[in-house]
Amino acid sequence: MTIEQLCSQLGGQIVAVGEAGFAAAREGLVWNDRKPETTPRVIVKARSTADVQAAVRYAAANGLRVSARSGGHNWSGVALQDGVAIDLGALDRIRIDRFGRMAEVGPAARNLDLAKALTAEGLAFPVGHCGDVAMGGYLLGGGFGWNEGTWGLACHLIDRAEVVLADGRIVTVSETEHADIFWALRGAGPLFFGIVTRYWLRLMPLPPAMAVATWTYPLARVADVTAAMKRLADRLPAFAELSVSLAAAPPAAGLGDARFATLVLTVYGGSMTEVAAVAANAGHLLPDAAVAATPLTQFDFATLYGIVDQSFPDGARYGVDCLWGEDADATLDGLARMVAQAPSLRSNAIGVIYGQNSHLRRGLADAALSVVGSVCGIVHGTWADAAEDAANLAWLRNGMDALDPVTTGRYVGHADLAREGRIKDCFSAAARTRIATLAATYDPKGVFAGRRMCDADATPMIAVAAA
Numbered sequence: 170m171t172i173e174q175l176c177s178q179l180g181g182q183i184v185a186v187g188e189a190g191f192a193a194a195r196e197g198l199v200w201n202d203r204k205p206e207t208t209p210r211v212i213v214k215a216r217s218t219a220d221v222q223a224a225v226r227y228a229a230a231n232g233l234r235v236s237a238r239s240g241g242h243n244w245s246g247v248a249l250q251d252g253v254a255i256d257l258g259a260l261d262r263i264r265i266d267r268f269g270r271m272a273e274v275g276p277a278a279r280n281l282d283l284a285k286a287l288t289a290e291g292l293a294f295p296v297g298h299c300g301d302v303a304m305g306g307y308l309l310g311g312g313f314g315w316n317e318g319t320w321g322l323a324c325h326l327i328d329r330a331e332v333v334l335a336d337g338r339i340v341t342v343s344e345t346e347h348a349d350i351f352w353a354l355r356g357a358g359p360l361f362f363g364i365v366t367r368y369w370l371r372l373m374p375l376p377p378a379m380a381v382a383t384w385t386y387p388l389a390r391v392a393d394v395t396a397a398m399k400r401l402a403d404r405l406p407a408f409a410e411l412s413v414s415l416a417a418a419p420p421a422a423g424l425g426d427a428r429f430a431t432l433v434l435t436v437y438g439g440s441m442t443e444v445a446a447v448a449a450n451a452g453h454l455l456p457d458a459a460v461a462a463t464p465l466t467q468f469d470f471a472t473l474y475g476i477v478d479q480s481f482p483d484g485a486r487y488g489v490d491c492l493w494g495e496d497a498d499a500t501l502d503g504l505a506r507m508v509a510q511a512p513s514l515r516s517n518a519i520g521v522i523y524g525q526n527s528h529l530r531r532g533l534a535d536a537a538l539s540v541v542g543s544v545c546g547i548v549h550g551t552w553a554d555a556a557e558d559a560a561n562l563a564w565l566r567n568g569m570d571a572l573d574p575v576t577t578g579r580y581v582g583h584a585d586l587a588r589e590g591r592i593k594d595c596f597s598a599a600a601r602t603r604i605a606t607l608a609a610t611y612d613p614k615g616v617f618a619g620r621r622m623c624d625a626d627a628t629p630m631i632a633v634a635a636a
């Protein structure tokens with residue numbers, strides 16, 4: 170198939186390297202202002218599943234590699250590969266079957282839009298913590314979202330999905346149809362050997378009362394904060410979540426470069442009375458003398474996103490990495506040290522401790538998502554100028570290296586995939602082998618970019634601009 174033939178088949182557009190608009194289309198594939206160096210030859214802006222089929226067939230016929238892009242929010246920018254980049258940004262439809270409690274969503278549907286549409290119907294889904302992130306990559310990686318203690322991981326609520334395979338075939342995958350592909354769809358992330366063009370998601374009733382409260386301490390008190398989190402992790406009900414944000418105060422607070430540990434409690438209850446009781450009980454187990462606190466405040470998801478998304482503005486340069494572990498004290502101490510030494514005041518870290526009763530401690534469903542821990546740490550390096558890349562990346566990578574002794578794995582959605590071996594850390598050995606075997610079966614010629622990473626799992630996922 171020639172590019173002219175492809176053009177004639179598409180409802181969407183093609184932009185080839187050298188054409189007007191190519192640079193902007195390439196930039197737009199990755200949200201992070203720090204882009205990988207790789208350049209596709211052709212960008213296909215798909216408008217339908219048929220467009221995706223045609224683009225995959227064109228790539229396969231011409232020996233080009235395919236990469237999919239739903240929302241471009243992968244921190245490492247893995248959507249930007251050589252070959253044919255398929256931009257699914259127009260496939261953002263959301264359709265809700267209220268009575269069947271099922272949503273049909275395109276891969277580019279964003280957390281915020283899905284949450285708003287569901288709220289209007291009195292329904293919910295474990296959407297991710299930031300509004301702009303798209304379902305495509307979020308669900309493929311696993312999907313750690315709001316109220317995961319009750320609802321579980323987002324990928325476990327995928328009922329079925331429509332997938333375009335390397336030979337251009339469309340298949341519907343579920344527990345009963347192409348169950349092996351469905352197994353991989355739930356967690357393989359960038360290693361997935363197909364393109365998801367539609368998901369059907371099982372929905373939950375919207376909790377009648379949702380509220381958040383925060384308590385802020387000087388960063389130096391991170392050990393006290395960790396001790397309180399450990400106490401609470403085993404005591405809080407599944408519908409309450411506690412995390413810690415380690416960060417400088419926003420410039421408007423006028424606190425200079427002082428850094429803080431802020432405990433964030435979100436509760437999803439049957440009534441505000443129940444939610445208030447949980448928050449009050451939690452409050453008794455927290456360290457005293459918080460330097461600031463926000464009282465329990467009711468929220469809806471749109472409001473919550475309005476607050477959280479301020480920490481992840483468009484146009485910033487990000488370097489992000491994460492870890493799973495079992496040693497809460499050492500992990501949160503290490504994260505606090507990193508934040509204290511961060512060259513950029515905008516950088517922050519998040520820590521979560523999963524208690525004995527947590528859904529993660531009960532074992533994972535059989536799916537590609539195969540590595541978790543009782544402690545999760547995520548570091549978001551955030552800065553403004555390319556001239557600051559080297560200092561910030563060195564800080565991020567040295568800091569994460571110092572945490573290696575307490576690291577037992579990583580999450581593919583936040584791992585620094587430009588680093589050697591990172592993708593390997595995201596899967597159990599058995600899951601890696603199974604993904605590679607399935608990829609060899611369904612993508613024997615290596616049409617999809619992820620296939621290369623399956624074959625050589627120590628290779629970085631992307632070529633990133635030198636720091």
Ligand SMILES: Cc1cc2nc3c(=O)[nH]c(=O)nc-3n(C[C@H](O)[C@H](O)[C@H](O)COP(=O)(O)OP(=O)(O)OC[C@H]3O[C@@H](n4cnc5c(N)ncnc54)[C@H](O)[C@@H]3O)c2cc1C
Pocket residue numbers: 236237238239240241242243244246247248249257276297298299302303304305306307308309310311312313314358359360361363364365366481582583619
């Ligand atoms: C601000 C921010 C907040 C986040 N918060 C959370 C969170 O709360 N919980 C969480 O679990 N994760 C979170 N993440 C991580 C996020 O889920 C992943 O980075 C995810 O990859 C983003 O999805 P995307 O569709 O934008 O990915 P893209 O950058 O578009 O794609 C990345 C890669 O995923 C694969 N891919 C994407 N779409 C498809 C598709 N339709 N078919 C086949 N392959 C596809 C491809 O290999 C592609 O190269 C967050 C990320 C950001 C930037």
